[in-house]
Amino acid sequence: MSATLQSAFAAGLLATGPAPGGLTAWNNKTPERRYGVYRNNVMASLTAALASRFPAAENIVGQAFFQAMAQTFIAAHPPSSPVLLAYGDDMPDFVANFAPAREVAYLPDVMRLEIARGRAYHAADAPPLDPTAFAAIDPARLGGLVFEPNPTLSVLSSLHPVITIWAMNAGARPLAKIDVWHGEHALIARPQMTVEITSLSPGGAAFFHQLVAGATLAIAVESTIRKHADFDLSDNLATLLRSGAFSAIHQDKTNEDRNHV
Amino acid sequence: MLSSALPRRVGVGFKPEHFADILTEPQPVGFFEVHAENYMGAGGPPHAQLGRLREDYGLSVHGVGLSIGSMQQLDRHHLARLKTLCDRYQPESFSEHLAWSSHDSVFLNDLLPLPYTEETLARVVEHVDQVQMTLGRQMLLENPATYLLFADSTIEETAFLAEVARRTGCGLLLDVNNVFVAATNHNLDPGDYIDRFPLAAVREIHLSGHSETADELGAPLLIDSHDTPVKDPVWALYQEVLGRIGPVASLIEWDNDVPAWPVLRAEAASAQHLLDAAHRSVAA
Numbered sequence: 001m002s003a004t005l006q007s008a009f010a011a012g013l014l015a016t017g018p019a020p021g022g023l024t025a026w027n028n029k030t031p032e033r034r035y036g037v038y039r040n041n042v043m044a045s046l047t048a049a050l051a052s053r054f055p056a057a058e059n060i061v062g063q064a065f066f067q068a069m070a071q072t073f074i075a076a077h078p079p080s081s082p083v084l085l086a087y088g089d090d091m092p093d094f095v096a097n098f099a100p101a102r103e104v105a106y107l108p109d110v111m112r113l114e115i116a117r118g119r120a121y122h123a124a125d126a127p128p129l130d131p132t133a134f135a136a137i138d139p140a141r142l143g144g145l146v147f148e149p150n151p152t153l154s155v156l157s158s159l160h161p162v163i164t165i166w167a168m169n170a171g172a173r174p175l176a177k178i179d180v181w182h183g184e185h186a187l188i189a190r191p192q193m194t195v196e197i198t199s200l201s202p203g204g205a206a207f208f209h210q211l212v213a214g215a216t217l218a219i220a221v222e223s224t225i226r227k228h229a230d231f232d233l234s235d236n237l238a239t240l241l242r243s244g245a246f247s248a249i250h251q252d253k254t255n256e257d258r259n260h261v
Numbered sequence: 262m263l264s265s266a267l268p269r270r271v272g273v274g275f276k277p278e279h280f281a282d283i284l285t286e287p288q289p290v291g292f293f294e295v296h297a298e299n300y301m302g303a304g305g306p307p308h309a310q311l312g313r314l315r316e317d318y319g320l321s322v323h324g325v326g327l328s329i330g331s332m333q334q335l336d337r338h339h340l341a342r343l344k345t346l347c348d349r350y351q352p353e354s355f356s357e358h359l360a361w362s363s364h365d366s367v368f369l370n371d372l373l374p375l376p377y378t379e380e381t382l383a384r385v386v387e388h389v390d391q392v393q394m395t396l397g398r399q400m401l402l403e404n405p406a407t408y409l410l411f412a413d414s415t416i417e418e419t420a421f422l423a424e425v426a427r428r429t430g431c432g433l434l435l436d437v438n439n440v441f442v443a444a445t446n447h448n449l450d451p452g453d454y455i456d457r458f459p460l461a462a463v464r465e466i467h468l469s470g471h472s473e474t475a476d477e478l479g480a481p482l483l484i485d486s487h488d489t490p491v492k493d494p495v496w497a498l499y500q501e502v503l504g505r506i507g508p509v510a511s512l513i514e515w516d517n518d519v520p521a522w523p524v525l526r527a528e529a530a531s532a533q534h535l536l537d538a539a540h541r542s543v544a545a
Contacts, residue, residue, distance in 0.1 A: 002380070003332040005413070009373065010364035022376075024412045025476070026448040033477045034409040034446075037484060041371040049370065079368040082326025082339055083301045122302030125309075151303065193306050 013042045014075055046074045049084045050091065053118055056169040057095075057111045061104060069098060085122050089115055106160035113166050113197070116154035116188040120195045123151040128191045128244030134237070141251060143218030147211045147240075148248040152190040155200070155208045159183045163199050191244025198243045203228030204236045208245065216252045263398035265354040265432045265464045267292055267510035268319050269540075271533040273525055274514045280310050282522035290529055292319030292353065294512050298326045301342050311350065320352040321465065321512070326368065329388045329402070330361035330375040340395050347396050354465060354510070356401035356434045357392070359385065359422065376411030377421040385421075389429040401464050402426070403434035406442040406471075406485035418443075423459035432464035437498040438491070438514075442471050442483040451498055460506050468499060468532060469514035488517035490528055499532070503539040511536060 008020035012035070019035035028034075050070045051058050058066040073094050079087045092108035092115070095101050128150060134142065156162065163184045167173035185205030187198040200208060203224050210220035224231050240246065270291025293314055300307055300322075314320070327339060347355055360372035375381050392400050402425060404418065416424075426433055435458065444451035470489030476482045491499075491513070503509070513528050 005376070005411075006332050006361070006364060010367065010369065013369055013371075013373075014367075022412050024410050025446075026410070027478050027480050028476065029412075031409045031476065034482065037408045037482070038371055038373060042369050045370045079370065080366050082328070082336070082363060082368045082370075083298050083342070084368075084370065085299075085302050121305045122307070123304060125304035152305075190305065193309060 013039050014078060043071060043074065046079065046087075047071060049079075050074070050088045053088050054091070054111050054114050056114055056166050057107055059169040060107060060110065060165070061101070065100075069095065069101060072098070085118070106158070106162065106165055109156070109158040109160055109162045110166050110169070112156055112158075113162050113186060113188070116156055116186070117195050117197070119154060120152035120188050120190040123190065126150050126152070126247040128189075129241055129246050129249065131241050133241070133249060143216060143221075144251050145217045145249045146214060146252045147217075147246040148250070149212050150189055150191075150244055150247040152188075152195070153212070153245050154186075154188045155205060155212055156186045156188065157183070157205050157209070158185070162186060163197060166197075187239070187243055187245060189244045196243065198239055200236075200239070201228075201231070203231030204239065207231065207236055208240075211240075211246070262393060262430075265356075265399050265401055267321055267353045267465055269508040269510055269536070270319075271529045271536055272319065272321065272510065272512045273529050274323075274512065274516060275311075275314065276515075276519050276525075277307070277310060278519065279522040279525065280314075283314070287317070288526065289533065290318065290526070292321055292510065292512075294321035294323050294514075297322050297324040297343055297346055297355075300346055315350055320350055321354040321356065321510075322347060322350065322352040324355070324357040325372070326362055326370075327357050327392070328361045328363040329357050329392070330359055330373070330381070330385060331363060331388075332361075332381070332384055333364065335388050335391055336363060340392065343392075344396055347398065354401060355396060355398060356403055356465065358403045358405060359418075359425075360405045372405055374405060374407045374409065374411070376414040377416040377418060378413060379415070382416065382421060382424060385425055386428045389425060389431050393429065393431065399430060399432055401432040401434040403436055403467065404439050404443075404458075406436070406439040406446075406483075408446055408482065408484075410447060417457065419454060419457040419459065423462070426459055426462040431462075433459065433462040434465045434467060435460075435463045435502065436467035436469070437502060438467065438469045438471055438495050439485060441492075441495050441498060442485050445481055445483045448480070451494070452501065455498065455501060455505075460502065463502075463506060463509060466499065466502065466509055466511040467514055468495060468511060469516075471495075486517060487514050491531075496531075496535070500535055503535060504542075507543045508536050508539040 005022050012020045019032050025031035047070045092111040096108040161184045163186050168175045185200040207224040268291040272292035275293040275295050358372050441451050468491045469487045472484045472486040474482045
């Protein structure tokens with residue numbers, strides 16, 4: 001095959017119109033339907049790959065809508081790697097600008113939650129912090145701790161009740177009317193072999209975002225309390241240990257003077 | 262270089278939904294085959310399961326994304342990932358397809374056909390050499406299920422595969438369902454294809470189901486769908502091949518509409534029954 005023929009064959013797979021030249025069949029010199037089998041295989045297999053990454057999103061909009069949306073996405077953003085585990089990471093951004101999905105404003109965040117779950121599922125295994133990790137530390141030095149995120153960790157903040165919607169569409173909670181529409185914050189991690197989602201308060205989310213960004217415990221607490229007066233530190237430290245969000249702690253060496261809770 | 266060395270028994274394609282059933286008791290399968298690309302994450306349940314299976318069963322790593330039939334260069338990053346996987350699990354066999362699936366950095370996720378010419382032969386040989394050199398092991402190359410032909414082809418598929426095997430020392434994975442599908446689609450006799458196939462290089466056989474449709478002229482067009490039990494003419498071809506080459510590692514591939522474990526296990530038992538008969542006739 002000349003490289004040209006292969007290029008034409010490849011280009012036609014994600015397009016419409018007649019099959020490229022140079023093809024044949026025992027009974028037909030223009031085997032359109034036979035070429036169409038490959039076209040269909042490409043689109044159907046990539047659509048299935050996206051549906052398997054976003055089952056809750058598919059459930060929300062229905063199979064027909066999801067497939068049409070996926071096909072538009074695939075044509076514009078075909079995968080670049082033969083490893084499809086991360087294919088579609090940019091689909092929520094695409095969906096946010098996809099006019100037919102505008103009424104389902106929460107859909108991109110549900111998809112981001114599904115991406116975080118998938119990432120946690122496949123990320124490197126790292127043991128969570130020992131539940132007694134803080135006990136061995138001099139209380140005066142607690143504020144100087146920095147936290148190494150577990151490779152499975154994501155913290156997702158949404159203006160929509162994203163955990164509730166996801167759970168209702170993933171079979172984890174019965175479908176019901178959502179009476180009070182408020183934002184939800186999710187901590188996604190895999191402490192052992194099961195991916196878990198923990199709901200955070202707005203203050204808790206701010207706190208975890210700070211720690212993930214590399215702030216010391218003291219700085220994270222300080223800046224969280226400034227905006228969230230009701231922030232409950234002991235409650236969130238318990239979540240921190242229980243959720244497997246972090247896999248190591250060490251003392252920050254650069255800001256010793258600010259490390260007081 | 263490590264030779265492909267699967268047990269001469271029946272294996273099945275591993276599906277995670279069967280994991281718990283498989284663990285309940287020793288299963289009558291000689292090996293499991295996995296798609297390499299599904300185990301290219303860093304950790305988590307996929308690797309935990311594969312590591313656990315590896316303790317008790319043989320393993321065949323089957324790539325579906327290397328694009329050996331591409332006229333462009335192999336993706337070095339992907340080849341490196343395959344090496345990491347093979348080094349970690351030390352499978353008895355690594356196999357890939359006589360097909361291409363990537364072009365200009367776009368992965369098309371299907372096994373696409375190539376014309377058979379001196380030019381494509383040279384390129385495939387170069388790629389198989391590169392794979393075997395990188396992995397430090399013999400690979401198996403699988404005959405494709407194809408739906409159309411190329412006006413420029415000058416070499417028969419069986420001769421093409423024979424020449425790749427001769428020049429590179431690779432083994433062949435004979436997919437008898439693909440033989441039946443492609444022969445039907447090209448109005449050829451599958452038995453004739455087997456007659457011409459370089460059977461001495463076969464180290465593994467694949468068995469699977471296909472679906473039936475028609476082209477725009479009403480001629481049968483079979484699709485390699487892996488979503489049904491093995492069909493009767495494919496069983497017949499399998500027996501024909503076993504009769505000629507004796508027992509060889511054989512795999513039930515069931516990738517779509519995956520059945521419950523007992524159904525897949527029964528399908529494997531059917532194949533094992535034929536394989537046992539081949540063992541007996543060798544011993545006789």
